[in-house]
Amino acid sequence: MIASLSPATIKQYARPLRIWWDFCQKHQAIPFSPKVDEFLEFLSQETGNTGSYSSFNTTRSAVSLITVNAIGNHPLVRRFGKGISIIKPQKPRYDFIWDPAPVISKLAKLYPHESLSLEIVTRKLVLLLALGSGQRTQTLTTIRISQILFDQDKLIIKIPDRLKTSAPGRAQPLLTFSYFSDRPDLCISNILKHYLQRTKDLRPPGCDSLFISFMKPHRPVGTQSISRWIRKGLEECGVRADLFSAHSTRHASTSLAAKKGLSLDLIKRAAGWSGDSQIFARFYNRSIVNPEAFSDSVLLS
Structure with a gap:
């Protein structure tokens, strides 16, 4: 029980x-x-x-x-x-949300990855995953290396761990991302491969968690660390940390996808909401025939 x-x-x-x-x-x-x-x-x-x-x-x-x-x-x-x-009616946390376009533009400038510190590479990868998937920090924390598949035409990340939204009969999140061959500076697959290679010799024995601390002893991190990385990354990209939390990436990405015409059904599926959920309409939308269409519409803005 x-x-x-x-x-x-x-x-x-x-x-x-x-x-x-x-x-x-x-x-x-x-x-x-x-x-x-x-x-x-x-x-x-x-x-x-x-x-x-x-x-x-x-x-x-x-x-x-x-x-x-x-x-x-x-x-x-x-x-x-x-x-x-x-x-005491429920109110959305934000009446407005920041524009992801300037943030993504600044992230694109952080390239090539070989010239960046592990700390910056880590924050960029976390931010791209958060924006490109619309998922919570909890989901990013549970990403396992053994569940990452570099397919011929897309990157696939399975999330088998129990999450906040897990329930009997409900499918677990499946994150998929297109390869941006003409935009390696924004390609999640590109930076993910670099991150895995960069951290290969730093990981503790048997460590299967994707994200580890960029400081010794390089142990797997939890949701608080990832949230802190996102807030720091957003602040460096010009987003006010006193107004917006790490969770705001979920608001920003889903709102932008809706603004660009992506169907509500695909947004819900990508972000992990059930088909009849009213959460997006009530609290997130401010102003996937292919699941990866969600990340495409956000990251290639």
Whole structure:
């Protein structure tokens, strides 16, 4: 049952569950089978301490998970949640997004790769992968060398690891990129091959993770390191780090692909959203017959 939850979800639920436990101890409530009025009182109390409907919903889901009566789905609790969604509606993180074109133009100038430091090569590769795929930093973290295939006409990267969007019956991400033979400065395959060759002798024995630290002891890195690299790379390309996070590459690339006429279905498939998801329309779109058409439309802008 623990395995059914991702480490990120367990971490996210930890705080609201601690607060719920303290509330039950103080009010002599039963944590695993509370009464509806007790849970509503708790939610009302926590609503004053949260700044968004999303935070409220996390608290409701966390407590509902451990209760035998799935109290989060009670009609009164659902009605309470609807009221919170009106009082504290969900808002997109960004009202506008930066233009990827100047960023990609500056990345193209970082060439040839042999003349660059490993740090710069690493940041360029991470940024191109983030922009060219529209994927989260978590996805980039899980890329394995053993799952990279340089096919005759395209680069294919399989992602077998469990992700935030993983679910029974849902296909895992499959990243594909065209070879830009006339633009080696922006070809992901080109810089990826260079990166693999450059880090070959630096990797710890048995290391299969694509991204490793460019500083000793060159161990595999996590999402925080990759996010930091993206923010640093964006800042060097003129994007304000105080306004935009590493996740903004997902907003920028998908918005640009939509602006250039790529169908919504292909954008969703490339970025890992389900077919009926409204996330892109509500939170990401600001202003793949071939899956690689997504990266082509972004990187060759």
